[in-house]
Amino acid sequence: MTSEEKGELTDPGEGTGDDPGTTEAATLDAAAAELFPDEHPIFARKELLQIGHIPEGDRIVGRDEEIQSLANQLIDATQGNSPENVIIYGKTGTGKSLVSKYVTRVTKWKAERDSDVSVGTVYIDCAEDTTEAQTIATIASSLNNAGTEISIPPTGLSTGQYYKRLWSVMDALHDVVIVILDEVDMLDDDDKVVMKLTRAEEAGKVDCDIGLIAISNKIQYVEGLDERVKSSFQETELFFPPYDANQLREIMRNRADAFREDVLTDDVIPLCAAFAAQEHGDARRALDILRNAGKLAYERGEEQVTEVHVRDAQDLAEKERFRELIGEAPTQSKAVVLSLALLTISTEEDTFTTGDIFAVYKFICTQVDMDTLSERRVRDLISEQNFLEILYSEPRSRGRGGGRYNAHRLIDDAGLVKETILEDSRFDQLFSDVSEDELGRVIQSRV
Template identity: 35%
Template sequence: MDTHDSDGSKVNSEPSGGEFTTQADLQSDSPETDTSSKSTEQATSNETADTDQLSESQSIEDMLLEFDEQDGLIRDRSLLDPNYVVDEDRIVGRDEQLKQVTKMLRVALGDNRPPNLFLYGPSGTGKSLITKAVCKNISKICDTREIRFGTIEVNCQDLDTLGVAVYELTQQAAEEAGVDVEVPKHGVATKEKWDELYRIVNENFDSVVFVLDELDMLVGRRDKQEPAFSRLLYQLSRASADDALTAHISVVAISNDTKMMESVGSRALSSFTPEDVHFDDYDANQLQSILRRRQDAFYDDVVEDEVIPLAAAFAAQTHGDARKAIDLMRVAGELAEREGDKRVCEEHVREAQDKVEKNRVLEVVRGISTQKKLCLYATAAVAAETKDGTARSSTGYTVYQFLTDSINADQYQQESYVNKMKELTTYSLVDFERRSHGPSSGMFLEFQFGEQPETILETLREDSRIAVVSDDEVQSVVRAQVRNET
């Protein structure tokens, strides 16, 4: 079977027959004998219609200027960007984590090497925000002390090999230092990229913090004995000891996977030896506080009272994700503006919830492979039929087998199915826990969904390869398997 992952679809864009052409055709059948008069009347009719159409329509410039002249509701859109580094008085519910990270990284102020850190916890719980805020303040103080401090940050989500990751670090180091990278991205050994990174750091910095966000995503080639993130940690943490780096460096590894360190090789673990900082979920009250400290993103008195509690409640349902809460506020405000409303109200938040949830799922599933789509669809189909919205890995795999048989796709072993589902946990669509049937029985994984399983199913069925499978048949298979669970 063709397993091409493109989600492109063609839309029939051929123009239909014009209104006036059809009218003229009808008039040609009329018993009128004065064709000259008829033609003149038709031309006049066409000119009048064209004039009316022009008067009713607006140019792009007119529409832009009209929107620009409207009284907007959002005053500062940067505060509604989850990635924007806010002032510390806007950081809520993370006092202990903020204190820990600050205390451990502050030794850079004395031109000393800070310890390595491992920040872990669910998505949207402040890990990246805290790190960026602390490093931003360290940089400000170091400037006054003539200490050349740098923060080199990369998100590992889209980095597929160690070589790509090293080059990305090199580029970010060069950008931070305001210099050029002197090795090409392709066609050179990874060692040359490491050497270039070391050169840039040594020549331009006294102290550097490497921030490796979503580090667990950097798996690398499957034929390697240990994941790429393990080799990256080893190389960075050993660089100073091997005199490759003269600058003081600290590595801050950030992950949603609380068990990531279990996959780090023994050599890397021995040299990395991080201080752990755990970030737990925000509760609804903390999310409300976060949103209230960003409420001045809107003009005064345009956000109705029930908006913030409702947005916080929606976000609290999905692992206490502050990013989602902030996104909900932004989308609700934008919806109110587009509709020309004077205030942001509860209905805008509910509409935003539907939009954000659907868009988030779409963003994820459009970029994943066919096999991951099949795994995700099978598991979501099971979760949609269980009372607690969970899906056992064994049941999900059986449904996956049915799907692959139905569309004649390659069928992987259960271990591969589980691994692909584990990879999807980094998108916060799904999470898992290990469960046992009992003391004398084996273990299994139980998957829980951060979004409504029905939304995931609806989105995945937009893929024509999945849509050919009867929804009723899948549901029948799922229900039979759920009944057989022990």
């Protein structure tokens, strides 16, 4: 096979008679000098801001209580005994995954150093391994990393066989195993997995002590658990509250060395914190905005990260969030939300009745040649969007004897909503054929 067939890049000087090595190096040198600065002008250690980066313990801010509570539940593991099972819940970006990984790491360290107890720790992202068999196979194979004779094929065994091999691996390698089931609500058979892992020892399947940390950002998850499963956790629930703006600032300041010195202007971190606190105190969101602000500054060839970059990064994040929410929605739903956005943009108001939305929706359907649904169906679509947190509906009263109606308001910025929905080519004809005037007339004359 020639290098070309293998898809390798060939030397531009090849076949010209020049020394190919020198020519190539010179060409690439020149290109590299033009494309890349010697060192990144904005970031010094960008990895500190990457998703998935686990900061050292002293960089975990504002979670001392949660860290200590979790450690209290795991203390028996450090002596080679069975730790408590724990459910951790709290909204997204509140440090649940981070704290769990950190505390289990310290537990393992302490057990091995002081008591010669072997603690196996496994982290499972249940959003990836969604079936019972996959979850058990992943737990078994990651524990088995240390190496036993037991083979754990990624697929092909029955669920029961995977359990058997898991028990053998555990007994062969460890005194205690701590399993973190992150995003446990995404698991199809979460009840079964939790029950089997927490009762394995009692049922005489293994000698090894097993501790389970189940994590969910759905508060309802805990309430909805089967009573038998709940009792496995013996009510050991840890709640992670959202961060406030001060804590978010502290979290970011602790990673400010991701940037070169003097690159961050003073208002950048407070502004990122303010945006993320508005949301619900989500640290991931804060770090994302900060990283993206740095990226924007670099792409624009600027030497410092300023408030402007933060605001633009926030807009991009909002757009991304909205795109995820509406992206896969049926065209009809998009038309309904677009109607609300157009109304909001063209008037002084920000809340509208179902009738208002329906009037503009009908106009859009005719323009883009789409079936027009009944007003009742449109009302249903609106309540679905309400559920998805795209818009917000609240009951109003028309005054004495006037009855009640719903007023609808967009959650995100209307301009951004309009722009995102118009990315769907289905709406291409909307503004090409129609003058904006005609749309304006419909909006002004709505009932």
